[in-house]
Amino acid sequence: MTPLLLVLQLLVVLLSVQAQNTYIVGGIYQQLQAYGSVRMLNATGFNGPSSDSSAIGVVYRVADNTDLDAFIAFTPPFVRFTVVLSFAMFTPSVLESLRNSNKLAGVIVVQQLDPAFAAPTSDSPDAAFPQFQHSLYANDSSPPYAWNPKVGNGIMYKAFDFPIFVMPKNPNDLTWQQTVGTLLKTADYNVERKYQTYPLYAIELNQFMFASHDASVCLRRGWCYPAGATSIWSTFSQNLTQNNDRKLVVVTAQADANGFFQDFTNAAATTVSGYVTLLAAAQALSENQKAVAALPSDILFTLFSSESFGFAGSQRFVNDISAPFTCKQEPKSINDSSASCGYPGAQCQNPCHISTDFKDIAFDRIKAIVEVNQVSGLGLAPNVLDAGNVNMYLHVDDASDQATLDLVKLFTESGGNGTVKVGGVSAKGDVNVKFNPAFSGTNRKLPPSSAMSFLAKKKIPAVVIGDYQSSFTNPYYNSIYDDGSQMTPAHYAAMCGVATQTARSVFQSAGGSATDAAQFSANCTLVADLFKCFTSNLTCSLFHSIYTGASVPYENQYPGFFDHSVAFTSTPAFMMYNFLANYTAYKRSAYGSCDSSQRRPSCGSPNEICVANVCVASKASTHAAYGSGIEMDYGSNKYVVVNAAKGTWVQSSFNSSNIRIRTFLVTSPQYQGMQVGVGIALTLVVTAATYYVQKFVDTKFK
């Protein structure tokens, strides 16, 4: 009877605990919208913040160096802090000082909280020479040239043993406003109490990532996936084939980017400016397809993905087109897929290729490469822009090579001294985009670019167009602040000028005459619209005219992890493919209607896409993009690191519900010590007192 009673009582107590618990926990903890940083690994190790489960610290606000000094000088015993940091202070040296103070629990970087957390005038988490170790010059004896010197702090490639979160700027999002508002309040509360008068607000950061060790180990254990996505290419030449002697002109741009906080890889000036310009150039050429088709050479457009991960897209593409291709495992049926090649209907399962059309490209016959790099002119001083003068620079590897110089001349000498006049920009007048050789004086060789992957195999005349001569003028290379919000009509005009000149020069490089080339002009309204749609409005009417399935207006420009079972993992990449296919279409026919809201509408052939509910046939294809140091092992169906010297970036998997921030009040360590003291003292005193009272009573009742 008694044990039963005891169990019953315990049960009731437990039930009441459960019922009360939800109520109490809700009163203590406030969950905040949290964004962490994904752990990235390569063959030699990992970078990014700690992946341990939880870190708790009292909120401490560090907006500037004065705050930092105060923080370092402040040494209360047993207390650890979660530092709320401004982006201006988000540098490796500040993080190191915080870390060395031995009281850091974690860091929350705030993009814009209040005036004290204003945007820095420049910020770049990337290296001084981004991707140097995978570049054409990695083995040179001279030190890497600093393209990104003023701001490139390389924080993206450092590992930290504490969690780091970000509170991004998103004024349209109410949840965001609440979250930042709450964070601001906790920080203000603690500042007011000088971090000494408890209770103070603390924050628990939780950022568990499954990955550990390095890429090899992590891939084998199945906790990582190769960083990558899909490259896109197309051509106007319907009959592109290896079996002739036509030359090829490659026009290329980078399709995505990287950032410390991958969720907020905006890359507006960093890469969007380049691929939007390329798309506009393709559109300009498509205006007279007949003239383009009559050219003696083929024009190949490529948009390489995951270039920020060891030039993954271009290196893999070049490797595949420069070696003879044999398919070891053909699909058994039309929608066949396998464990190592999950895309239904992939044209080859081993090696896995959704499309094998790339075997029509003759690497050896590439006669020129034109790469559109950062071309928005974002970093130009306002007065230069107002005056309507934008300089673009043509970077080359070998300034003594005549074929290369000839290619440069197509830009710098055609169309009135290498200048494109873009009218109708604003009341301030026309914008003149002038093309100059970047190597006048000293040749700094190529900036980080996809062209390097081609040149590494073979010497080919190549130019890389950028809005910078000796170093990046873009103040936000791969930064969270490169969100396109600073762009003005003059910037769009600059991109439009580059698109026009690229179309004309490429036409000439492919054998067209200068007179004929002059007919091509990019559509400047299209440039502006494409840019705005890609950076902040994926549901815009321009995009909806092609694909109506996009539901969220914003997606980042980070490639994510490579998935062999889908063609596109992000809306921007899918839209790039659609536009390129649409502009390079060789046949538009109403075979019947198709549904523009579907990613894979039924248009009959894999080369057809659905544009405005009409099937359009083009040579547009996709190509897998992930580090060339990683290959699929078709025996075990797992990716393995095959060459540690090449790009081997992989991304850790994680459970997003494990990534969270919560804030609450805490008492001081001294107070907690007092609680223990009071508890022990009370227990001892009362026990002793009871003992003596009992003795006393016993004697009285004798």
Next chain:
Amino acid sequence: MPAASFFGNLFIAYGPATGAFAVTAYHSGQLAILMICSAFFWLLSILIASALWYAAPGPVKSNVFFNLGITIALQEAFRVIFWAIIRIPEIGLTKISGVPQSLNRLKFSYVCGLGFGFMSGLVMFVTQLANSSDPGIIYCQSCPSQDLFFISALTTCLFIFLHTTWGILAFDALWRKSYWQVPYVVLSHFGASYSTTLVPSNVSGGCWYALLTLLLVLFLNLGLCYATVVVREKKQA
């Protein structure tokens, strides 16, 4: 550091009562069983109170003062019911224990009170105790620099002993038909319980007033216990 808070609160709330149990009733199976039974009766009282609360209309549900009153009345009613039940086997139990009836009655009423106290202490505080092992706290409304869990631990500790003394006083009254003690028990229970509403109030320093009130009532109870039980026993001797 959250672990320190947890152990601190654990010792404060249940340490003294456990110590008292260890030195007085732990060695006697009879007393221990009696304590568990009385704890069960306290649970029954709270079960009925919560059933009534559950069935009550909205405005009644949110009226803390009213609900508190009902709960106190029910607890005291069940104390009386429990007394009525244990008086039946009392003669036999006294024989087994081998101590004088008067002392045995004192021991009975003491462990029954302790059982009431323990169970009310558990239900009142165990959730908060579990939460105090996590890093966050709720600060006390009336004493903003204090952790509510800490204040609750102190209140819990005091309430266990208040129940113990009320048990002694109430049973003594019932056995001796000295009924004036019963209203005192009920009234002081009301007083003590209502004083705790100061803790979450806006009265500055309210938590200290509440604890002080509980302490005063406890000392008053102890004094009365001494006066009624011990002093009378001396007289009879």
